[in-house]
Amino acid sequence: MTTKTASPFTPSDKVNAFNFRAFADACRDALGEGGRGPDAIVQLVTDAIADLGALKAGLPELTEDETLLHMCDRVTIFAIRLTPGLLYPPHNHFMPVVIGLYGGAETNITYDEVDETLVSTGKKHLKAPAVHRLPEPAIHAVVNEGQDYSEALHVYCGNLANTNRNVWDLERQKKLTFTEERYFGLSQQLSA
Ligand SMILES: [Fe+2]
Numbered sequence: 001m002t003t004k005t006a007s008p009f010t011p012s013d014k015v016n017a018f019n020f021r022a023f024a025d026a027c028r029d030a031l032g033e034g035g036r037g038p039d040a041i042v043q044l045v046t047d048a049i050a051d052l053g054a055l056k057a058g059l060p061e062l063t064e065d066e067t068l069l070h071m072c073d074r075v076t077i078f079a080i081r082l083t084p085g086l087l088y089p090p091h092n093h094f095m096p097v098v099i100g101l102y103g104g105a106e107t108n109i110t111y112d113e114v115d116e117t118l119v120s121t122g123k124k125h126l127k128a129p130a131v132h133r134l135p136e137p138a139i140h141a142v143v144n145e146g147q148d149y150s151e152a153l154h155v156y157c158g159n160l161a162n163t164n165r166n167v168w169d170l171e172r173q174k175k176l177t178f179t180e181e182r183y184f185g186l187s188q189q190l191s192a
Pocket of ligand 1: 091093140
């Protein structure tokens, strides 16, 4: 379980391929001054996953759980491939998040922090194709309850790398500083 950085990556030259560079620029513009904000991101992601063939032709092949496609001061875009049956631990982002699931299934479990304890507030099952904006402020865990790897664009409305955030050890009810190592280390394989 690792993160791969696909930067710089060269999108396909195929005529009908999804133009990732234009998509990233449009996301960046939407989150700048005078932009329509996260609502516009929902629309952009909806449009992006509408043509699955074009989207896949315009994205690198996903070989890791997380592939960083773009990060700048306003937006971070990952392609996320969740392993079936793996429960990734609760974490926060401190920014709006839009998920565009274009393959497989992804379940988001949301939490509230009450007196330093995490309390589950709900589950949202997504089946591709689906676009979902996380409720805010979001603490969520994700799991792929399907049989195959999931495939999704995750658009974070800010610079994720420059954001101090948290990951939780649910068993010990411990709130920790987010690191990738902890995030993957706290992931648990669910029994079949
Ligand atoms: Fe997340």
